[in-house]
Amino acid sequence: MSKEVWVGFTTILKKEIIRFLRIWSQTLLPSAITMTLYFVIFGHVLGSRVGDMGGFSYMQYIIPGLVMMSIITNAYSNVSSSFFSLKFQHSIDEITISPLPHYVVLWGFVLGGVLRGLFVGIIVTLIALCFTSLHIAHPLLMLAVVILSSALFSLAGFLNGLFAKKFDDISIVPTFVLTPLTYLGGVFYSVALLPPFWHKLSLFNPILYMVSAFRFSVLGVSEVNTVHSIIFIILCVIALYFANLRLLSSGYGIRN
Amino acid sequence: MNALEIENLTKTYKNRVLALDNISFEVAEGDFFALLGPNGAGKSTTIGIISSLVNKTSGKVRVFGHDIDTELEAAKRCIGLVPQEFNFNIFESVQQIVVQQAGYYGVPAKIANERAEFYLNKLGLWNKRNVKARSLSGGMKRRLMIVRALLHEPRLLILDEPTAGVDIELRRTMWEFMQELNNKGITIILTTHYLEEAESMCRNIAIIDRGHIIENTNKKTLLQKLNSETFIFYLQKPLRESPNLHGFNCYLQDETTLAVEVHNAQQINSLFEQFSAQDIVVNSMRNKSNRLEELFVKLTGKGAL
Helix, strand or coil: CCHHHHHHHHHHHHHHHHHHHHCHHHHCHHHHHHHHHHHHHHHHHHHHHHCCECCECHHHHHHHHHHHHHHHHHHHHHHHHHHHHHHHCCCHHHHHCCCCCHHHHHHHHHHHHHHHHHHHHHHHHHHHHCCCCCCCCCHHHHHHHHHHHHHHHHHHHHHHHHHCCCCCHHHHHHHHHHHHHHHCCCCCCCHHHCCHHHHHHHCCCHHHHHHHHHHHHHHCCCCCCHHHHHHHHHHHHHHHHHHHHHHHHHCCCCCC | CEEEEEEEEEEECCCCCEEEEEEEEEEECCCEEEEECCCCCCHHHHHHHHCCCCCCCEEEEEECCEECCCCHHHHHHHEEEECCCCCCCCCCEHHHHHHHHHHHCCCCHHHHHHHHHHHHHHCCCHHHCCCEHHHCCHHHHHHHHHHHHHCCCCCEEEEECCCCCCCHHHHHHHHHHHHHHHHCCCEEEEECCCHHHHHHHCCEEEEEECCEEEEEEEHHHHHHCCCEEEEEEEECCCCCCCCCCCCCEEEEEECCEEEEEEECCCCHHHHHHHHHHCCCCEEEEEECCCHHHHHHHHHHCCCCC
């Protein structure tokens, strides 16, 4: 990467970081409040009646899922809303007319989403530690899963931003696709507890693999093969990366 | 070397509107070039294609020899664009907007800040550098877009209606600034609704209408095509009907305002002689419109850009 391109990349990244830090009450605070409520209601109040799950207290069991849920929703919405806002104000033209290569633009936005995911992940984890103790089984794997998953959803958010024509379009996917899949992705329960049909159906939910891999990295227990999960996430990242790059090159959603 | 070469450029939009029909023109390096035309003629589409905001249907565009099909990044590096519509993030400060734009062109923050100070001072925006763009007046926003386009020091500056909505005093300041930039060697392409702007600043002019280039020549040659001018005379005494001025077409705009068309072959002296003979006293006179505007109306059949 040449010096000029590096300056362009850091400009986008810095802009993205400043954006989500400046509007922290819309980007960082909501997850902290929502997750605190989850920990209190599901983990503390209901969890004491549910008992152990996978050899851990219910509170400990749901923490990885809830952290992952925060990471992917924040990574997704950071990129989709930031990119669409630029389109809406036509300030995306500033980037379109610049000599920045498309991959640099993509990486700038995606890394911005990854960093917001990490920020929120750390905040939610710190809140979780107020309710229970956690021993992280595989710290490096945990970091890898967080980065890969947030990159995947940042790329998905970018795709949404490219296709979106109005503000409603960037809330449809999180509301009607992301949230249901997350809830059904084993955040609050083990899919092994489901009847055979629903268990098999759950295996088609991509978020299950992320939650499961993350849970394995934190607690050391998993419902699906972690290697398969990691490969699946990497393949999704590659596919989305090239899809976005192709659309950016064609000017879809940003050029007339 | 030419700053811009356009060859057989065609653009058909998805709704099948043919915005540009096989147009070709060149802009020499260092030129101050006007691209004029009525609304919907294809000016903004042409500018959009040059600056890669619009995909072309066919044809070639080269910026300082860089083909936008094969060397797009090199071509983009040469261009600074001041678009017609405000297109910055209104929640960012003036300084943030211009320094960020320079960053996209690979200009390090330190240099970008130095240049920002220079150009913001030059265009009277330095004391507004920390103000959010949404708080700026229309004229300030226009100047902000000019500064933003200059920070990476482009060789070709494209100004799409840069003085629209700007008061006359500020407009004149901006004209001086544009002349200064051109004198420094920056090639400028200007589209404007103010034809006196194009007439006073540009050396070469192309007129585009309905997607076709109908004129493309230097200003002098173009203005020679204008075979008459209309003058407005303000009279001391009111007239009931148009006077009979031999050899001149004239009509009363109101009882003390007389419009007279004077052909190139005619002399205004003979007009004044006829006024004196008919006891018509003239207080003052002016051109009905500038010469380029009269020519524009004749060529396009439209009264306003």
